[in-house]
């Protein structure tokens with residue numbers, strides 16, 4: 001397929017692939033979905049942080065994606081996402097990527113000049129008042145005070161998104177790309193009203209945003225289920241979906257604009273209620289769930305004799321280096337040291353015991369969420385093992401791919417995405 005014709009479908013999934021080995025297995029999961037009437041656009045997202053930790057370049061993600069699509073005969077759209085980039089980091093992604101996640105969270109809370117605030121307030125003033133949409137209960141309203149507070153807190157971030165987008169447009173020329181704006185790594189969640197004003201601001205900056213990643217209430221920790229009030233999340237999600245629909249028309253944003261959920265993997269308890277909202281509203285969604293595939297790689301590795309030894313070594317080294325490994329993930333990983341098994345104990349585990357502790361089956365009493373989070377951030381250790389790790393990954397191919405396909409299809413795609421055909 002010509003890259004010019006590629007479109008991000010109504011439903012899309014960010015399937016990161018740390019080592020560029022699972023593209024085919026991931027596409028097999030998407031083919032299984034298609035067979036059941038669920039159409040999904042795959043997007044291979046890999047953040048600047050991951051590339052730096054693993055020591056890879058974005059061109060390797062592009063190559064792995066193109067190869068996987070060719071080998072699997074995937075003749076539908078797919079994208080490669082420069083995940084969480086800013087002006088300082090975007091350059092090395094420009095050639096390889098056609099999806100860019102502009103992360104402006106670090107600019108939230110910076111003070112804009114009084115003039116800038118005033119001109120923003122003036123331009124958005126017509127949008128204040130009660131927010132009217134069939135899926136909103138009528139209780140949401142934007143007041144002048146909201147507008148001022150928002151401008152004081154978010155305007156610099158909005159402007160920054162405008163700058164990165166303009167830079168990208170210049171660099172990409174006539175080559176099309178999808179733009180996401182992310183504020184999911186902010187310290188505070190955004191309310192639906194703030195999301196509405198954020199979209200107003202992005203429209204004002206001319207950012208052709210197709211996916212928007214807010215920070216939701218509750219905790220989205222890496223590799224484990226949602227921590228927080230599921231009912232409150234459900235309400236917020238329903239309102240945010242309506243806000244996106246409202247803002248799209250009101251501010252003339254791209255008509256396929258949709259929410260992007262940076263799930264941190266495996267927010268299983270949220271899937272049923274998100275599915276219900278999507279089915280009812282017919283809104284689109286982009287789900288990023290990258291780390292889950294890495295954890296399945298480790299499970300698949302552990303299922304084979306030689307691989308089990310490698311998986312145990314990864315854990316033992318990660319245990320010793322925990323402080324260093326969790327540093328880049330400070331806000332999204334919560335590991336209780338006293339709940340981690342000692343490396344010596346893990347060395348004695350059978351394959352079954354290792355997998356039971358790691359796999360995300362909350363009904364299994366052997367499942368250990370602290371163990372799982374540590375393995376989630378241990379991919380750096382694996383990368384440093386070099387050939388030994390790579391060989392193990394190749395040798396355990398069958399088992400790993402089984403894990404990857406089943407996990408994506410059964411635990412993520414089926415519960416979240418409604419059928420489209």
Ligand SMILES: [Zn+2]
Pocket residue numbers: 084182184185262
């Ligand atoms: Zn994110």
